Amino acid sequence: MLENLLYGFTVAATFQNLSACFIGALLGTAIGVLPGIGPVATISLLLPLTFGMPPTTAIIMLAGIYYGAQYGGSTTSILMNLPGEVSSVITTLDGYQMAKNGQAGPALAVAAIGSFIAGCTATILVAALGPLLTAVALSFGPADYFSLMLLGLIVSAVLSEGNVVKSIGMMVAGVGLGLVGTDVQTGQQRFTFDIPELSDGIGFAPMAMGMFGIAEIIRNLEMPEVREALKTRISRLWLTRDEWKRVAAPIARGTTLGSIVGILPGGGAALSSMGAYTLERRISRNKHLFGKGAIEGVAAPESANNAAAQTSFIPLLTLGIPANAVMALMVGALIIQGIQPGPRMIEAQPDLFWGLIASMWLGNLMLVIINLPMIGMWVRLLKVPYDLMYPAILIFCAIGVYSLNNNSFDVYVTVVFGFLGYLFSKIGCPPAPMLIGFVLGPMMEEHLRRAMLLSRGNPMVFIERPISASLLALAVIAVVAMALPSIRKGKDEALAGG
Amino acid sequence: MSERIRLARRTVLTGLGAALAAPATLRAQSWPTGPIRLIVPFAPGGTTDVMARLVGDRLGPRLGQPVIAENRAGAGATVGSTIAAQAAPDGQTLVMSNIASHGIAPTLYRNIRYDAMRDFVHIALVTRNPSAMVCNPGFAARSLADVVRIAKEKPGSLDFATSGAGSSNHLLGLRFAMAAGITLNHVPYRGAGPAMTDTIAGVVPIMFDGLPSASGHIRAERVRLLATSGAERSPAFPDAPTFKESGFDVVSYQWFGISAPAGTPAAIVDRLNREIREILKDPEVVARFDQLGGGIVDMTPEQYSAFVAEEIAVWAPVVRASGATVE
Numbered sequence: 001m002l003e004n005l006l007y008g009f010t011v012a013a014t015f016q017n018l019s020a021c022f023i024g025a026l027l028g029t030a031i032g033v034l035p036g037i038g039p040v041a042t043i044s045l046l047l048p049l050t051f052g053m054p055p056t057t058a059i060i061m062l063a064g065i066y067y068g069a070q071y072g073g074s075t076t077s078i079l080m081n082l083p084g085e086v087s088s089v090i091t092t093l094d095g096y097q098m099a100k101n102g103q104a105g106p107a108l109a110v111a112a113i114g115s116f117i118a119g120c121t122a123t124i125l126v127a128a129l130g131p132l133l134t135a136v137a138l139s140f141g142p143a144d145y146f147s148l149m150l151l152g153l154i155v156s157a158v159l160s161e162g163n164v165v166k167s168i169g170m171m172v173a174g175v176g177l178g179l180v181g182t183d184v185q186t187g188q189q190r191f192t193f194d195i196p197e198l199s200d201g202i203g204f205a206p207m208a209m210g211m212f213g214i215a216e217i218i219r220n221l222e223m224p225e226v227r228e229a230l231k232t233r234i235s236r237l238w239l240t241r242d243e244w245k246r247v248a249a250p251i252a253r254g255t256t257l258g259s260i261v262g263i264l265p266g267g268g269a270a271l272s273s274m275g276a277y278t279l280e281r282r283i284s285r286n287k288h289l290f291g292k293g294a295i296e297g298v299a300a301p302e303s304a305n306n307a308a309a310q311t312s313f314i315p316l317l318t319l320g321i322p323a324n325a326v327m328a329l330m331v332g333a334l335i336i337q338g339i340q341p342g343p344r345m346i347e348a349q350p351d352l353f354w355g356l357i358a359s360m361w362l363g364n365l366m367l368v369i370i371n372l373p374m375i376g377m378w379v380r381l382l383k384v385p386y387d388l389m390y391p392a393i394l395i396f397c398a399i400g401v402y403s404l405n406n407n408s409f410d411v412y413v414t415v416v417f418g419f420l421g422y423l424f425s426k427i428g429c430p431p432a433p434m435l436i437g438f439v440l441g442p443m444m445e446e447h448l449r450r451a452m453l454l455s456r457g458n459p460m461v462f463i464e465r466p467i468s469a470s471l472l473a474l475a476v477i478a479v480v481a482m483a484l485p486s487i488r489k490g491k492d493e494a495l496a497g498g
Numbered sequence: 499m500s501e502r503i504r505l506a507r508r509t510v511l512t513g514l515g516a517a518l519a520a521p522a523t524l525r526a527q528s529w530p531t532g533p534i535r536l537i538v539p540f541a542p543g544g545t546t547d548v549m550a551r552l553v554g555d556r557l558g559p560r561l562g563q564p565v566i567a568e569n570r571a572g573a574g575a576t577v578g579s580t581i582a583a584q585a586a587p588d589g590q591t592l593v594m595s596n597i598a599s600h601g602i603a604p605t606l607y608r609n610i611r612y613d614a615m616r617d618f619v620h621i622a623l624v625t626r627n628p629s630a631m632v633c634n635p636g637f638a639a640r641s642l643a644d645v646v647r648i649a650k651e652k653p654g655s656l657d658f659a660t661s662g663a664g665s666s667n668h669l670l671g672l673r674f675a676m677a678a679g680i681t682l683n684h685v686p687y688r689g690a691g692p693a694m695t696d697t698i699a700g701v702v703p704i705m706f707d708g709l710p711s712a713s714g715h716i717r718a719e720r721v722r723l724l725a726t727s728g729a730e731r732s733p734a735f736p737d738a739p740t741f742k743e744s745g746f747d748v749v750s751y752q753w754f755g756i757s758a759p760a761g762t763p764a765a766i767v768d769r770l771n772r773e774i775r776e777i778l779k780d781p782e783v784v785a786r787f788d789q790l791g792g793g794i795v796d797m798t799p800e801q802y803s804a805f806v807a808e809e810i811a812v813w814a815p816v817v818r819a820s821g822a823t824v825e
Contacts, residue, residue, distance in 0.1 A: 138699055139699070140699075141699075141701050142696075142701060183663075184662065184663065184687070184688055186663055187662075187663040187664045194609070196573055196580070197577070199573040199577075200573060339691075340688070340689060340691045342691075342692065342695060343695070344691070344695045344698075348691075406568055406569070406570060407570070446687075446688060450685060450687075453683070454657060454685065454701065454702070
């Protein structure tokens, strides 16, 4: 493993990849720091930047963008009480209170330090578990993949925030959208309405940019501009000895919890930070301070969400299956690069796999470098009026989408999905399950039909194979658990109380 | 990186503007009037794209105007080819014609919007490579004869993987099955990568793949090479027989070349043919193509045109027999 990690560092430490990582983290922070824009929106908006790059550089940059966006979200949560996504909602609970108490500096510092420690630990986990899981994944047949994806879809619907029925509805709609295009088995065109541009399906980047990026911007334009934070003075961007003592255990617990949750399908940043916060609130010696500016309440969820951000790469890199919306974006980005993520990737593209892992560590280091000394700059960035910033972002997006295929059709697709995404957010339908359905749906269909083709039409193949059978059993358990009122109440409480 | 792309795009726009402004009756002497666009009907980064750019980058200096590769992927390379077919025949637009869009699509796609012969003038073949029939190392067959025997013992029991329905390798598999009088069950994938993964894992015993993309796996003995599809044995794998010498009348190459919209002046076509054939003699280009697995062939425009026509004729009955059609 050490040897491989060393190899990874030689890949990641080239000038090109180091700059990609740095620029990614920088841009990710810059966009992520915009109020209301979370990692998924940030990655979708910046996706086109990576089209012209070699695959390894592109994915390293995207990972940098991801960490940057995640951390940028924490900054606005702490300073302005404006979370970009669910995982940062947790950070606002105590982070914003700390800022109000004049402790914005330590809050930002603990978020950066906690994220760094968690990121480093989780990266080692990815390096250790990746190759092991790959060995298992190679024994997966089409039936097993189908069952695994079914389980992933069900679990992410069950765990997603908000109304479960709406989540499932969005997921099914996503699967439907994913099936537009040429049927892999027969070459027939499906739902293309004789539009040649649709014959290879709806473009992933235009769809994601519209649904997440553009829709978020429209939503943000609706809200009055908030300038409150700018009054907060930021002092002392480091921790005192006493604060170190208080946060050490929460960081460790957050890291552990986040690492585990990140691997689960449907897991990821949101669930892990909620879990970590709830856990700390129960067992901390300073329970009474929670909600009033407890530094533990920032340290634990920030560590957890960053740990989860790293470990959620594991199912992607080993099985080729995205665990959450961010990873679905990564799959899309890899496919645009001509790489099908899957068990063969470690062997076929070792530079990509190990380079990415090494750059995870470098990216985390860069976050600390970018964020702590430069926090003043980010605060100033918040002073740029939105009516200047957003049109610039929109133009940048349009150019990016166009450059994908040199085709204006993709720009129209982005616009349509931008309005659709806005509409969905108005009627309370979460867009993340749709993206997961969009990515997993066609893969599931492919594996389902391939399994049936190979079994000469015998559906028993899904039950006869032990891996497939156990995954299907888990899926059934997940559905049953969801239907039981007591468990559902528990989840809703965790999400609401979080 | 993005800076470079932005610059390139501006040049394309300027080039288009210049092309529009130029008089309709262009004389070959004044050509090229601006940057030449080379439509690559495949996604950027693939082998075809790399080869197209290798040739395009060297063509530019020889013509005194940059040649700008423009990727217009989609629908089995027909999206980019349609655009080229409809472009002005002034020598400012070229396209990478290839087996998918100009050999197979004419029969495969029912609603195709160009005629692969009448709407183009074919300038030069750039490269071609044979395909390989490989199998999982644990599979019982060591030769084509073994495959035929197994298929005849248990009819309909053998599966083969390819990069997709209607791909040249899918049709090659069918041609082999027809020539051998056996049935092979086709298992299509989304691209050669996942198909190879499943062949190595033993999910599917046999795969037909382009020799360049399979060669690494063959050398690493992750799959066993049963036959190659050229007229002669591949110099890279001299031990593997061809289909032809094993008694099956199947010779097939994956190929691409450079074509232009029909009506492009003959003087321009000849000049391009001369320059491209010169480029294909450049040792550096030869070495890169070798490394990418593409063989170089020297053809006049007439020869290349005849070659394309022949390919359409060879594949048409196979496409019809396969039952695959795309509306």
